[in-house]
Amino acid sequence: MKKPAPRRRPAPETGDDGPPVPFLDLSRSWPSLEKEVLEGIAAVFRDSDFILGARVAALEAEIASLCGAPHAVACASGTDALLLALQALGVGRGDEVVTTPFTFFATAGAVWNRGARPVFADIDLATFNIDPRAAAAAMTPRTRALLPVHLFGRCADMEPLLAAAGGRVAVIEDMAQAVGAEYRGLRAGSMGDAGALSFFPTKNLGGAGDGGMVVTARRDLEGILRQARHHGMSAPHRHRFVGTNSRLDGIQAAVLRAKLPRLEGWTAARAANAARYGRLLAGMSSVRLPAPVPPGEGRHVWNQYTILCDRRDALREHLARRGIGTAVYYPVPLHLQRCFEGLGYREGAFPRAERACREVLSLPVHPDLRRDEQERTAEAVREFYRE
Ligand SMILES: Cc1ncc(COP(=O)(O)O)c(C=O)c1O
Structure with a gap:
């Protein structure tokens, strides 16, 4: 018997202009990733390695090396990476954090949610990044941190920003959009006290859901970050400070490692x-x-x-x-x-x-x-x- 002809999908509305040009189409990379991603996810189930665990630790080491920062602590989102970095650096009530008004909301939202005050400084239109002179001018005795954003994948002008911070004020790089970016031979995330990454699916390295990471060259911060993402727990059921639950799961790590x-x-x-x-x-x-x-x-x-x-x-x-x-x-x-x-x-x-x-x-x-x-x-x- 003759097989029925497969039903044709109606062609998309094209007019004279050809098929749509999507702003972003993550499905296009799927065929080349499918095998590795699905095998990676199956292994997470096989090992019941669901939260943090071996794959997250391996991803932390890989991202640390990619960013040229010795330590990396995975967490649940880029927003949490900012929050955890601010917390680990002691930013809280009464403090001011100088940042850009031209960024995704999370940058200033994290400052606000720490109880601190976002203080904005204008940008350089050529780069869309914070203008270091404006940032320096916005600093006051209450300034506890500078929070430049490497917007759209281009590093902020870090040298004058670090000079303005002068080692007295912390510098956090919001590198949610800039994994692998470089500034004068240095990788994003290796210049300030800490760098905050996002693995939101549309980022250059995106997961299959939310995810984030803090990278840092400071060993003292690493320990605090690891505790902060796990309710401030220093030993089983011992809490010296109040943290939160912000952990990356094994499935996200498996996906990200397949893509890396x-x-x-x-x-x-x-x-x-x-x-x-x-x-x-x-x-x-x-x-x-x-x-x-x-x-x-x-x-x-x-x-x-x-x-x-x-x-x-x-x-x-x-x-x-x-x-x-x-x-x-x-x-x-x-x-x-x-x-x-x-x-x-x-x-x-x-x-x-x-x-x-x-x-x-x-x-x-x-x-x-x-x-x-x-x-x-x-x-x-x-x-x-x-x-
Ligand atoms: C500049 C910037 N900062 C912070 C974030 C927050 O990251 P997430 O969406 O992973 O919480 C994003 C991304 O959405 C971002 O683009």
Whole structure:
């Protein structure tokens, strides 16, 4: 008997523009990962190695080595990594932490949740990172830590920040978006007192759920972090301080370890995509491309490829009509978030961060982006501005 013909899936709405260009499509890397990831997960079940355990310890060693920091302590998210780092460094009530208003909310949220006060300093529009001079100017006798963010995968200008901290004030690198990034020969996470990583699935090294890690060169911090993530327990049922439950599980570690050997290749693909946008969008007057990292100054790992552009929202709609996915990171600066009203900042306080929020647009740059998709994206940008 003849087999019934397989039911054809209806073709996606393409119009004249071809199939959609997703902003990010994690499913594309799945076929090449499936075998290792599923074997890794099966082994976790076989060994009943569910929380922390051997795989998490191995991942900690691997990430420590990747970041050039001798110690790494895994936890449940990037947000917790920030919280734990702040706690281990003694940041709490009455303290101020200088950070950027142009970042994901978690950066300042963690400071707030420690009972400390986020103090914002404006950014450098060329890099989207905190301006070291503004950071130094925002410091007061109550400043307990500086919290620069290596935004979009580019390291903050760490040398003047470390100089401003002068060893008296702690420096925490929010490197949620910047695993493997470099600054003047040093890896992200190896420059400050601690670095906080996120393994959120969209990050350059993303898990199958939430996850995070603190890396540090300070042995004294490592011990505190290990206790802090486990209710402050120093020996079975002995607590010298109050910590929390923030542990990474074996399944996440198995997934991340299966992906880790590919990170270098993915980062290179991101960098190649960024360089291609540089060529495809060169010479446009309505669009400002990300400033290149000068030779010898470091390595951008391109978690996002973010442009500044005129009429951003209209451009975004135009691209959406062509089926091209984009994102706005971030539409509202943190000093103007409702929850921080009590901090007393007004519109105009940080003009460069506010301008970034009005003008930024992130284009697809993920490692599985195809050349034709990128060409269509760039063409659609040019078409919008008729440039
Ligand atoms: C700059 C920055 N900091 C902190 C976080 C928080 O990480 P998570 O989502 O893993 O809690 C993120 C990511 O979402 C981030 O992008």
